[in-house]
Amino acid sequence: MNARLLPLIATVVIFLAAYAVCYVQFPAILSTRVVGNLLTDNAFLGIAAVGMTFVILSGGIDLSIGSVIAFSGVFIAVLLRDTGLHPVPVFVLLLAITTLFGACMGAAIHFLEMPPFIVTLAGMFLARGMAYVLSIDAVPIDHDFFDLLKDAYWLMPGKGRLTFIGGLMMLVFLAGIVLAHRTRFGTNVYALGGGAATASLMGVPVARTTIAIYALSGFLAGLSGIVFATYTSAGYSLATVGVELDAIAAVVIGGTLLTGGSGFVAGTLVGVLIMGLIQTYIVFDGTLSSWWTKIVIGFLLFAFILLQKGLVLVSTRERGTADGPGRGT
């Protein structure tokens, strides 16, 4: 249990150390304003990353979320422009579509016995393509309800603003933590990540759980799309390209094992915050270019994967089994 907590502890330590380094250079970074912006700017990524955490915990991967977020934005914008519907029914419709979309991918993965990688790759093409078909241009969203969502905030001490979308991300993370560690579904996800064969022998409903995991990821990607549309006040089919990579990176940096079965939803939150902090630092610094973000994230990814490999190696040595780690995806 201790070894399992180690990646999470490492993530938290790195985050605190990085924040301390930033603080030494720019004392202003410790204000609640910066914290509030950190939450707001990364809200869509965080929400999508919660879904990705569940998928990766189960030993799968979901490449479609960036496209689903873009599709959601375009879908909302086009529907609000062309029909007189209120945003709330549009949201409900959208979440139903993306959840169903995720469920279909989960069903394909389970029943066709294909690697999640290629199934969700098809899903990625499909969602992005549907977004293009709806509209190639950026469609502005102009609705009072959206302005309301965008401007809703709670003033933290120190004049920092916890916006509605930032708060929503925290709520989603809380719900994710409860779902992962306090429900039967969560236990099933961990069991599935430990190995589909053992899980089904233990009586885990593999089919239902797989479909539910990808449906959850689809639902959260849709929710993330709503947040992104609120954040940018527009729907654009070329937006959020590569968010799935950021989400995977956040999950890995958050200490979740990419082979599945071990990790924490809370770690993903810290992972998202680390990535946000790098960007904030670059903005504060002003001389560094944004491409350093990618390089630093790549390096962090590498460091965490190495850490995990070391831990897996140590724990298998302790157990006395010389079995090499699995290579399947």
Place this chain on the structure above:
Amino acid sequence: MNGATRFLRRIAPQLAILAGILVLISVFFPGFFEVRIANGRLYGSPIDILNRGAPVALLAIGMTLVIATRGIDLSVGALMAICGATAAWGSTQGYGLPAILALSVSAGLVCGLWNGILVAVLRIQPIVATLILMVAGRGIAQLITEGAILTFNQESLIFIGSGSILTAPTPVVIWMIAGMIVTLVVRRSALGMLIEAIGVNLRASTLAGVNSRVLLIAVYMASGLCASLAGVIAAADIRGADANNAGLWLELDAILAVVIGGTSLLGGRFSIVASLIGALIIQAMNTGILLSGFPPEFNLVIKALIVLTILILQSPATRTAAVFFRRQPRPDPADTRTVTQ
């Protein structure tokens, strides 16, 4: 003779699909197959497909080998950006063509070596190991170009992107020769079989005496080499290195080409020729959609549908179903599910 018929039977579905797409296009555009020679170079839509398909075809060669070992290389698009940027940087520094090519190719080989070490020595899943370079690679490329689009005017370098050798566009010559060399190397020696052995069962082949570690590293380096050639072609074609957009999402097209070529993502048997035809199929589709005046947006939807169809055809569940339809009523799929790990 037996080998030739077997080979033809292997690539028959891909050839049929390609022919079908070409015929479909030519029905709507009677002048589609027209090829003419102007300024000592071939022009026409079929040549255009061969030419535009060059980067994906090159990537598909390396990707086929990687996928045959049950791996995947997500970093090739980012590698293209790195190698293109290296070439452009070399050109702005005033190096000659051989030096520029040597620089780019060694950049690709080093990146491939990195991927290979992560996969073969550190035993990281290929999808994760190559993800690192996929994320960081564009950053590195931007570091080389210093964030700008590096342009160059060196005639010898531009020749690689838009020149012609014996009337055929240079990119076409390059990918065809690369495909031939790699096919000969893996099929005229035991290498191809050993690669397949690794893909089928890594541990068994290691125990049987295959030096899987060296072979895996070599395969990822081959993929890096192909990516560097593709990157130089892409940069030479637009006479500049665009770190953000060079090779963007081409790794997915390359994987798609391999999958269309009938190589299973679960490793094992592979065919480079079939993957190359797969790359041409993708390019023919792109060209066809552009010519037909369909909005290019439909491109992705059609690609997705093709992937889905192939998935269903390739899936173990469908195969068991086919067997059971011949013999006896099919039992509940949940019971017969084989676990691949």
